[in-house]
Amino acid sequence: MFLLPSPSSSYLTKHQDTFCFGGPSHPYTGSQTSRIWCAKRTGKRRYPSEKKKLRTKHKELLSDAKEKSKFEGTWRLFKLAVPLDQDPGKDFLRVSDGLLQEIAKVLKFPVASLLPPEAFTVVRKSFDARKKLKEPKFVHTVDMDVKKLISLEPRCWDFISRLEPKVGLVEPVHDGIHFGDLTSIIREGKENKEAVLKGGNGHGISSTELYKNQATRKPKIAVVGCGPSGLFAALVLAELGADVTLIERGQPVEKRGRDIGALVVRRILELESNFCYGEGGAGTWSDGKLVTRIGRNSGSVLAVMRTLVQFGAPEQILIDGKPHLGTDRLVPLLRNFRQHLQHLGVTIKFGTRVDDLVIKDGHVLGVMASESADKLHLTSQKMEYDAVILAVGHSARDIYEVLLAHNVELIPKDFSIGLRIEHPQELINSIQYAELASEVCHGRGKIPVADYKVASYIDKEDFYGASDAGVANRSCYSFCMCPGGQVVLTSTSPSEICINGMSFSQRASKWANAALVVTVTTKDFEALDYYGPLAGVKFQDKHSGRMIGHAREWNGLYYLDNPNLPPNLHNNGNLFFFDSIKNNREKVLLQHCHLRHPSFRVIKLLFPCLLNKLDVESLHCEVRELAKHKCVPFPISNKMSTYPFYLIHTDVWGLSNIPNVFVACWFLTFIDVCTRVTWVFLLKQKFEVNFVVQQFFSMIQNQFGVSIKRISSDNAKDYFNHGLNSFCQKRGIAEKYNVYFSNLGKIQKWYK
Template sequence: MAMAFAAASAWSLSLTAFSLPLPQSLRPKPSQLLHGATSSFPRPRRCGWGAVVRCAKRTGKQRYPSEKKRLNRRKQELLRQAAPEEGSKGRESGYWRLSKLAVPARDDPGKDFTGISLPLLQAIAKAIKFPVPSMLPDEAFTVIRKSFDARKVLKEPQFTYIVDMDVKKILNIEPRAWDFIARLEPKLGVVEYMTEEKLAVDLVSMLNVSSKGSNNVLGIRDTHSGMIYRQQKKPRVAVIGSGPSGLFASLVLGELGAEVTLLERGQPVEQRGRDIGALAVRRILQPESNFCFGEGGAGTWSDGKLMTRIGKNTDGVQAVMKTFVHFGAPPNILVDGKPHLGTDKLVPLLRKFRHHLRELGVTIRFNARVDDLIVEDGQVKGIVVSDVELQPGPASQKLAFDAVVMAVGHSARDTYSMLWQHNVDMSPKSFAVGLRIEHPQELINSIQYSELAAEVQRGRGRIPVADYKIVKSVGERDAENELDIAEPTRSCYSFCMCPGGQARHSLSLSLSDTPFCNIMIFLQIFEKACRLF
C-alpha cells in the first residue's frame, strides 16, 4: 500500500511505494545517473595530518572566473568532439541548433509570427557565413524559441530566436550551401550540432507508444527489496485534487493501465466559473468552489503563465507544453519565450482534459472531500470521503485503494491538519508575504519600450505587452546574533507579473488587453522570525 505526496515530506508511517513502469523517453540515461551520483559527493581533499576536507561545490555566480573559463573550455571541447570533422561526410546529415539570432523589432513581422522571415534568414546567413540569405530555403529551418528583448543595454529592441537547421533539407534544395556547412564551427551556446532533431511529444502519444511495445509488470513495488509483486487485477489508485499535479498524475496512471479515481472537493470548471462570478459581483462565497478550490486548481482563474526556471527546452517541459496543445492550447506556446494561456483558454482546455480522462476509464468525483486516511498497522489502506454539500458524519464513505496520490495544493489546510494528527512529520520552511500593486499598462509600456510602446495596441500589436521584475536584498549578511551566527540576507522581490490583467487574483485573459497591469511584491520570511508567534 502506498501514498505519493505532492510535497516532499518525511513519513513516520511505514509505507510501501506504488510503482508503474516509466516510458523509455522519461527514464534517466546512464550518463545522467552517473553525473547525479558523482556530483552529489564532492571529491575529498587531503590536508596535513591525514585530515580529509570536503569542499562545497560552487555553482553559477559563485564560481571563480578561472573556474568559469575552465568549464567553458571543457564544454567547447565536448561540442567539437560531438560534431563531425570539418568537410567529412558526417556533416551531410544531422541538425545544427543556431541560438541568439537577433532580428531588430522594426524588421520582424511581430510576436505572433513563428515562421521564417527574410530578416531571420539574414541572421541565419550571418551565423553560418552564407553570402546570399534569400537563397536559403525556408523548409530547412524550424523556429524553436522566440522572445522579445528590450533591455536598455541594446542599441534597439530585438526579437531573439533559436532555430534548428536540417542539413539534408538544405543540401537537397541548395547544394551550394555545403561549403559553408562543411566549415561550420561549433560554438558554445550559439552553434551546436545534433545527430537527430529534438522533437518532444505530448504525454498521451508518448505513453501510448510506450505501452504498445512494453512487457513491463504492473503491480506494487516494495521500497526495501525493490521487488514488484504482480497483481491479478489493475492497481486501484486514488488521486486527491484536480489541479495540474492531480490531472497529470491521473493522465499518466490512466494511460499506463491503473484503475484511477480522481476526487475533487470543488466543482467542475463550468459551475466553478459561475460561483466565482457570484463571489466577484454579489459577494456570495462558496467555501468549496472559489478561486482556490475546484477543477483546474488555483491557477485556472489566475494569469495562466507557463514559464519555468528549470529549462524551457528540456524534454520534460516540452512534453507538458505539447500536452496542453494536444488538449487545445494554441501552438505558439511551444515557441514563445514567455508562454501565456489565460483563463479563457484554460477553461475549454480543462473540459477536453476531463473528457479524455473519462475515456481512459478514470472515475472523476466532484464535491468529494477527503476527510481522513484509513491506516492499519502503519500503512495506508484507503480514505474517508464525504460529500461537501452534506454534513460529515454518517454520510461519509470509506473507500479502499492500493495507492493514494495527494495533490491537494496549498489551500487545503484541513488536509494538512489531518496528516498532522496521523503523526506525519512536517518541516517548517521559509515563506514570503507581500501585496499586489497595480499600474496603468501604458505607463509600463512607455517605460520599457519608449517609442515602440504604440506598437503594443493592448496585446493586438506587433510588440508583446510589457512586463518587468525587481529584486532587492534586505539585511546584512555579516550581522552577528547572540549565537555568533551570520543571519541570512532576505530578499524583497516581485512575483507573478500580470501584464494587461486584473488585480483581483491576478486574473488575465489570453490577449492581456485590459488597461492595467499588476504585480506581487514579496518579502522573504525565515523560520526564525516565526518562532515568536
C-alpha cells in the same frame, strides 16, 4: 506506499514524473522518503562545480560534432536577433525574410533570399528591448535540417562544410531526440515493452510494479486534488493501465465559473468552489504563465508543453520565450483534459472532500471522504485503494492536519508573504519600451505587453522598524507579474482577504499588477511563539486586526501614504497626489478632474506648459463623454390596460452572435401591459414567429380561460403575414403596430 504531495497549487508546468505504488507488502511509515530530481540553476548565477560540469559537457558535445558528419541531422542556431522593423511581430512564428538574413550571416551564405525557409524551424522566439541595445530585436533559436537544406539548395554544401560548432551559437542536435506529449511517450514505451521510459534529462517513470500487477488486476489508485499535479498524475497512471479515481473537493470548470461569477458580482463566497478550489486548481483563474526554472527546452518541460497543446493550447507556447495561456484558454483546455481522462476510464468525483486517511498496521488502505457541502462529515464513507496520491496544493490546510495526526513527517520551509500592487499598463509599457509603447496596442500589436521583475537584498540595518525575529537579512522581490490583467479575490473563508492576479490570453486590460513579497523564515514564526511543522500555516492565519497602512483613492487606484513624509504634507491631498504623478498626461488629467471636467482645449489655455508636448486629441475623459449624452424625455403613456390579457405587447429580438445550448439565436417576448408579466420564447429561426404567436394565444386561452383582446407590436415584417393576420381576424383580436423612438440603442416603449 507513497504519498506524493503537490509541489504547488499554481498552474506551473513542473511535473514530478516518478510514480511508485504497491500493495500491502509495502509498509507505510511517516519518515519514508522518495528520490527527488532537483533543477540546476541556469544563467550567470551558477556554482563553480556546475560551471565545470557545463564546460565538460560542451567539450564532449564539440568532440561528438567533429566525429559526425556535418551533412546529417539537425543543427541548432542560437541568438539570431532580427530588428523590430524587419520582423512581422510576436505572433509570426515562421521564418521571415529578416530571419533568413541572420541565418545567412551565420552560414556566411552571400544571398539570403536563396535560402529555402522550409529547411528551418523556429524553436524559440523572444523580444529583447533592453536599453543597452542599440535597437529592440526579436531573438530566435532555429533548427536547421541540413539534408533538406542541401536538397533544396545544393550551393549550401560548401558553406555547411566550413561550419564549425560554437557553444551557445551553433550546436549540433543529438540524433533521435524528439520529445512528444506524455501520452505518446507512454504509449510508445508500452509498445516497446520497456520498464522505464527515460527523457533527455534522465527523468523516468517507474512502471515495473504496474506491469507485474496487470497480470492479476489493475491497481486501484486515488489521486486527491484536481490541480496540475493531480491531473498529470491521473493521466500517467491511467495510460499505464491503473484504475484511477480523481477526487476533487471543488467543482468542474463550468460550475466553478458560475460560483466565481457570483463571488465577483454579488460577493457570494462558495467555501468549496472558488478561485482556489475546483478543477484545475488555483491556477485556472490566474495568469496562466508557463515558465519554469528547470530549463525551458528540457525534455520534461517540452513533454508537458506538448501535452497542453494536445488538449487545446495554441502551438505558440512551444516557441514563445515567455509562454502564456490565460484563463479563457485554460477553461476549455481543462474540459478537454477531463474528457480524455474519462475516456481512459478515470472516475472523477467532484464535490468530494477527503476527511481522513484509512491506515491500518502501518498501511494506507484508502480514504474517508464526504460531500464538500457536508460540514459535519455526516456523509463520510470509506473508499479502499491500493495507493493514495496527495496533490492537494497549499490551500487544503485540513489535509495537513490529517497528516500530522497520523505522525507523517512534515518539514516546514521558508516562504514569502506580501501584497499585490497595481499600475496602469500604459505606464509599464512606456517605462520598458519608451517610444515603442504605442506598438503594444492592448496585446494586439507587434510587441508583447510589457512586464517587469524587481528584486532587492535587504540587510538588517536597513529594516524599517524593530524586529524580534533575529533575521540578519531578507530578500524582497516581485512575483507573479500579470501584465494586462486584473486583481481577483482568492479568499477561501469569509473572515479573510486574500488576492491574486489573473489575465486573459490577449492581456488587453489597462491595468498591470504584481505581487511584492518578502521572505519569512522559521525565526519569524518562533518570534510569535509558533512552533512545529505547521508554524508557517499559523503565521499565515494570524489575524491581528491592525491597520497596515492608509491610502487615498484617485482615478480608480489607491495610493499608499508614505510614512517618511513630513506631517504637513499628509494633510495636503493635492500635493500628495501631485507628487505621485510621473508624467504630464496624468498631471493634465488631474487638473481636468479638479476643474470639473472642462474641455481639454480649456486646460491647454490654462496650463500651456503641461500640454506642450501632448496632443489634445489624444486625451479622453469618460465622464465628460457620458455627460454630453442627453436622454430625450419620453412621456409616460396613459393608455394602460385595466385588466390582464386585454393588451399584449410582443417583440422579436436577434440575431444573437452567440447561440445558446439549444442553438437558438432569436428571442420572442410577450408582455402583459397590465401586470407586466413577460414570456420569452427561444427561436432557432425567425420564421417561427407566426407559429409561436398562435401557440402563445392558445396557451393563455387554455391556462387562464380568457382571450387576448388586443396585440401590439412594432413594424417588424415578421408580424405582417397572411397566416397571423387570418388567425387574429378569426379570433377577433385587434392588431396595433407602433413606431418607437430609439435613443442610444435602447428602445423607449410607450407602455413604460
